[in-house]
Amino acid sequence: MLCTIHQICQYYHIREGSIQTFCNNKAALRHVFHTRLQGVSPFLLSDYDLVQSCHHILSLLPFNVTGTWVRGHYTGKDKCTQHILNEKADILATQHNQIHNGALRSSHLFLPIPGFQIRLLYDGSVITSKLYQVITNEAHTANIQKHIQRKTPLTPTQFNNIHWSAHGRVFRHLTQFNQLSTSKLLDQLVHTNRQCHLMYAGSAACPS
Numbered sequence: 792m793l794c795t796i797h798q799i800c801q802y803y804h805i806r807e808g809s810i811q812t813f814c815n816n817k818a819a820l821r822h823v824f825h826t827r828l829q830g831v832s833p834f835l836l837s838d839y840d841l842v843q844s845c846h847h848i849l850s851l852l853p854f855n856v857t858g859t860w861v862r863g864h865y866t867g868k869d870k871c872t873q874h875i876l877n878e879k880a881d882i883l884a885t886q887h888n889q890i891h892n893g894a895l896r897s898s899h900l901f902l903p904i905p906g907f908q909i910r911l912l913y914d915g916s917v918i919t920s921k922l923y924q925v926i927t928n929e930a931h932t933a934n935i936q937k938h939i940q941r942k943t944p945l946t947p948t949q950f951n952n953i954h955w956s957a958h959g960r961v962f963r964h965l966t967q968f969n970q971l972s973t974s975k976l977l978d979q980l981v982h983t984n985r986q987c988h989l990m991y992a993g994s995a996a997c998p999s
Contacts, residue, residue, distance in 0.1 A: 815863030837920040
């Protein structure tokens with residue numbers, strides 16, 4: 792949207808005025824129009840490349856641009872122009888996703904968009920979200936896999952066939968108490984008679 796505004800201003804030589812834009816994404820509005828983080832923090836935001844580009848375009852425009860939140864999928868009786876335009880934009884996005892379905896992975900790196908200051912690459916692709924997760928996985932996944940295989944009879948093939956992302960989603964939805972209990976069970980840290988026998992030479996039999 793800001794790119795379109797910039798092109799219109801250049802083509803028609805617009806040098807004054809003001810523009811009000813509407814968006815149903817509060818986080819996007821906050822990062823583009825209100826929050827200006829310093830240091831490395833801006834590059835840890837989701838879609839940081841787009842946020843940077845927006846900041847750059849706003850600095851090029853010769854007038855003030857404001858961003859206003861509009862409720863998405865609004866069904867009330869007092870529907871305004873911004874609601875109608877937002878609904879049309881949502882329909883266009885849905886149609887695009889239906890035509891271009893599947894993972895769109897670029898085979899080569901394109902030229903950076905305007906305002907790019909830094910590019911974070913991993914496995915041949917630009918990282919624009921979940922940077923913490925990417926760094927954590929790269930730093931710890933191999934050691935965690937070795938630890939699990941050392942404590943269980945899982946072969947590498949069996950380990951790779953486990954749906955670990957589904958396991959993680961289920962685990963994160965557990966309460967803190969259940970997470971602790973599950974972790975202890977998986978790592979054999981629950982104080983059972985078997986553990987007591989290993990540590991203190993007590994009876995390994997189940998209690999009667």
